[in-house]
Amino acid sequence: MTTDQLILNGQTVADFMKEEMVAKVAMIKEKGILPCLATILVGNDPSSETYVRMKGNACARLGVHSIKVVLPAETTTEELIQEINKLNADHSVHGILLQHPVPHHINERAAFDAISIEKDVDGVTTQGYALNAFGAAAFPSCTPQAIIRILDFYRIQIEGKHAVVIGRSPILGKPVSAMLLNRNATVTTCHSKTVNLDEIVRLGDIVIAAVGKPLFVKGSWIKPGAVVIDAGYNKGNVGDVDYVSCLEQSSAITPVPGGVGPVTIATLIEHTIQSAYMLSERA
Numbered sequence: 678m679t680t681d682q683l684i685l686n687g688q689t690v691a692d693f694m695k696e697e698m699v700a701k702v703a704m705i706k707e708k709g710i711l712p713c714l715a716t717i718l719v720g721n722d723p724s725s726e727t728y729v730r731m732k733g734n735a736c737a738r739l740g741v742h743s744i745k746v747v748l749p750a751e752t753t754t755e756e757l758i759q760e761i762n763k764l765n766a767d768h769s770v771h772g773i774l775l776q777h778p779v780p781h782h783i784n785e786r787a788a789f790d791a792i793s794i795e796k797d798v799d800g801v802t803t804q805g806y807a808l809n810a811f812g813a814a815a816f817p818s819c820t821p822q823a824i825i826r827i828l829d830f831y832r833i834q835i836e837g838k839h840a841v842v843i844g845r846s847p848i849l850g851k852p853v854s855a856m857l858l859n860r861n862a863t864v865t866t867c868h869s870k871t872v873n874l875d876e877i878v879r880l881g882d883i884v885i886a887a888v889g890k891p892l893f894v895k896g897s898w899i900k901p902g903a904v905v906i907d908a909g910y911n912k913g914n915v916g917d918v919d920y921v922s923c924l925e926q927s928s929a930i931t932p933v934p935g936g937v938g939p940v941t942i943a944t945l946i947e948h949t950i951q952s953a954y955m956l957s958e959r960a
């Protein structure tokens with residue numbers, strides 16, 4: 678492999694997805710429907726503000742309308758659910774994204790579950806999560822789907838491989854574990870109570886880092902020739918993987934930035950377009 682082949686470039690994958698999305702948006706617009714994503718941001722966490730801005734910008738580049746609902750940090754669970762219900766009832770909105778995390782006093786699960794399944798373009802509802810586990814979700818969680826998409830785009834075999842996932846959050850670690858299992862990988866899911874983590878990671882043919890800790894996964898944990906996917910995104914534009922040392926050990930690796938992130942955003946918009954398309958087919 679040349680050095681170029683080692684880097685799993687997420688921007689290349691996102692650009693590839695763009696062509697089909699632009700064509701689909703044109704088709705939907707011909708039917709008089711403008712695909713629309715509504716993002717909800719509660720509070721003023723700077724990283725969340727950046728994510729929401731990036732999602733809005735990406736929508737604009739693809740001809741998708743976006744609405745930004747910004748709520749104060751003191752918003753209650755009930756008030757947030759009221760806002761979600763307004764968007765559920767708004768026929769011009771095709772996808773709803775509640776930016777995670779919300780302030781601690783809010784019941785995030787209740788808020789996620791208030792999103793109607795037809796508009797759950799990030800697969801965050803309990804029903805969306807369950808459908809994903811069965812491999813039947815119209816809109817699987819975006820970051821897990823982005824990870825699978827990168828592996829598929831670069832023709833990395835999943836079936837029969839041992840995938841080690843570090844992290845078990847309901848939006849990332851757990852759904853990506855289920856998706857890899859559905860693709861016939863043998864999956865080990867690790868978390869903060871996992872003992873001898875480095876030894877377990879060393880068994881992985883595919884290692885997915887979804888921890889939320891900068892430069893956490895070290896090159897010495899990586900089996901030579903393994904594929905490393907870094908889903909992390911931390912302050913200072915760094916991932917959960919110590920990129921320099923892991924690059925040396927791996928056969929392929931995603932960079933941060935420019936790895937999982939752009940494909941996650943493209944997937945979110947693709948789901949929104951698909952949601953509008955499904956509506957246009959029923960119209």
Ligand code: NAP
Pocket residue numbers: 820843844845846847848849850867868869870871874886887888889890908909910911917937938941942
């Ligand atoms: P999260 O909800 O905080 O979950 C982190 C997971 O890591 C938990 O399951 C936790 O275990 C586990 N963990 C923490 N410390 C550990 C340790 N020392 N050893 C092993 N496991 C440990 O985070 P998340 O929302 O899943 O996000 C994970 C990362 O992905 C973050 O960097 C986030 O910014 C990034 N992210 C990126 C995208 C993207 O588009 N690229 C999208 C979403 C998230 P416990 O369950 O035991 O606590």
